[in-house]
Amino acid sequence: MITGHVFIATSLDGFIARKNGTIDWLLSRDDPLEDHGYRDFIKDIDGLVIGRGSFETAAASEPWPYDRPVVVLSSTLASSPVPSHLTGRVRFVDMTPKATMETLAMEGWRRVYVDGGQIVQSFLREGLIADMVVTQVPVLIGEGRQLFGPVDSDISLTHLMTKTFPSGLVQSHYKIEG
Incomplete structure (x- = not known):
């Protein structure tokens, strides 16, 4: 059975990004010597499902931050080609969360990392999240x-x-009760 899992950080006042999508407040706290559990979380993940905003943030970073396949749910990007340097790593789809999970299950995925505010919200509304790890960063961004x-x-x-x-x-x- 396929399950969705969230591993995300928020400011203390509950935001995952600034209005313009930047996460500078989070990146300034990144300490490569301190493991916040991401390595343990990701080791059993088959791939990621993210939205357009999360994709655009990740695509702007060098190197590409993910070593797992990434599915981008976006009606805007679905008809666009994947950037050549991400071919084979990323695909764009215009599907509902449920249809996405059904497709990934048929492909053999078991554990899916669901990331991005609107995507997490839509997967939660459809009952597709099994658990969430939410890390609060001690900063208020307003x-x-x-x-x-x-x-x-x-x-x-x-x-x-x-x-x-x-x-x-x-x-x-x-754990999400369902």
Whole structure:
């Protein structure tokens, strides 16, 4: 069975990016000597599903940050060619979250890293997220793109654990009840 998993950071006031999509406030906290659990998280992931905004942020960085296949859900990009340096690593699709997961399951994917605010929100609304690791960065940015948006009904979570890091980051792991 295929499952969706979230590993994401927010500012203390709940934003994943500034209004213009930049994450400079997060990157300034990146300490290559401090592992915040990403390596353990990603080792069992078959690939990523992200949105256009997350793709554009990642595509602007050198080198390409992902060593797994990436599916970009975007009606805007679906008819566009993938940049030549990402051929074989990235594909653009215009599908619903459910159709995307069904397609990936048929391809043999089991664990999918779901990333990006709107994508996470849509996968949550459709009940396609098994768990979330949310890391709070001790910074207030005042406004930006929220991780969570409106939901049709409550989404119950079970707290699994919380860790703190010397950098001041606080990371909580939640199971989605379904």
